Amino acid sequence: MKPATTLTKSILSSGEYQIAELYDIILPTGQAYHFTSWDQPLNGISITTKAGTLGPYNYATGLTIVRDKLTQKLGTEAGSMEIIIARSWMPSSRAPSQRWTFFHAG
Secondary structure, three states: OOOOOHHHHHHHHHOOOOOOOEEEEEOOOOOEEEEEOOOOOEEEEEEEEOOEEEEEEEEEOOEEEEEOOOEOOOOOOOOEOOEEEEEOOOOOOOOOOOOOOOOOOO
16 A cells, blocks of 8 residues: 555545546647546646646546546556546536547547
8 A cells, every 4th residue: 555645644634525536638649638527527626746736727527437446556567447438418408518529439
């Protein structure tokens, strides 16, 4: 198990937090898409990493994202995760006005 950072321990001990999965899809062209599993868009989200802070980004909804367990490894071996991405069904009055095309089945 990886040890938790001081920041993570502080957030968890506060008891005042919510968890939303964030997905960044970056195409070879450099185009980036940001999605969340949350039921509402999340705007102005910054991500803290060891290298610094990234963002702020706006994370959109409108996709159903199903994932298996995420594996993490210490050292230089990369972890893995398989995901299924599908367009969410919702009544047309709630459908997002933006459409995303980031892959084409051919």
